[in-house]
Amino acid sequence: MSQKMQEYLKKAEVLIEALPYIQRFNRKIIVVKYGGSAMIDETLKKRVIEDVTLLKLVGFKPIIVHGGGKEISRWMEKTGKQPTFVNGLRVTDEETMEVAEMVLGKVNKGLVQLVESLGVRAIGLSGKDGGLLRAQKKFSDGKDIGFVGEVTSVDANVLLDLLEKDFLPIICPIGLGEDYQTYNINADDAACAIAQAVHAEKLAFLSDVEGICTDPADASTLISELTIQEGKQLIEKGTITGGMIPKLYSCIEAIQAGVSRVHILDGRIPHCLLLEIFTNRGIGTAIFEGERSRFYYGPDNQ
Ligand SMILES: Nc1ncnc2c1ncn2[C@@H]1O[C@H](COP(=O)(O)OP(=O)(O)O)[C@@H](O)[C@H]1O
């Protein structure tokens, strides 16, 4: 057989390998939290959006919840303001709230534009639209961190209606309080609340690290499977710091609320989403309720 023919065959094999996964997730909702440096690099951004678009085209029902923390910090610095974080949450005064809302709105429409350019209908919403995300003031260890919100309710029907009409919803993490105050919600928290409300089959966090590591500076310490209990211990021990704290808490909360597959993936790896979903090679960190099992990745093993 010629080399060219062998290459074609390999491509066909890849598609066949994906078949059980396509069947497994057909018509199922997958929430993709998209943040970190995979948002800054234009090539990576395009690849992530291509992946999500492909998921949509093969029959999955993806919802994108995006962040933009790095971009918000960049704009704050441009306006002479120093970003401050407490336990991974941005201290948000009135001026910061204004910058965050503007930046997230711009990021949102940029993503809509990209999805539309790939031939899929996208609708970009802030949590303010249609009462999608209602929030209340959040404190961090009793500390007042300004207009940071925690989600109190999600109107799942807004998203389910859009999915039913075959749109790809793209959500930015801004919410409205009972008093109609605008709140800045950590995008991980927003993705977690949304995944629970729509009974997602899967929640994938795309970040800018390999996954959860015992030493974040050393990729070889990646933990590929983590139970909730182990995750809590890592937070207590101080192994998890900064933005990984709300992310891991969101993972734990989502699992406890019934989202069966929760992953932290390295958004810097081209097509990490496709690799995770369509092959049996687990990448990043998978978080579990209890017993760990490599079978987790197999579509035949529920
Ligand atoms: N144990 C850990 N393993 C991996 N990353 C960690 C860990 N502890 C802290 N981090 C930090 O968490 C960051 C990811 O959180 P964050 O910056 O909020 O991501 P995103 O912007 O994608 O939501 C990583 O870049 C890393 O610096």
Ligand SMILES: CC(=O)N[C@@H](CCC(=O)OP(=O)(O)O)C(=O)O
């Ligand atoms: C309260 C809070 O921290 N809000 C976040 C919202 C954006 C976000 O979460 O972006 P990433 O996912 O890219 O980090 C912030 O202001 O940075």
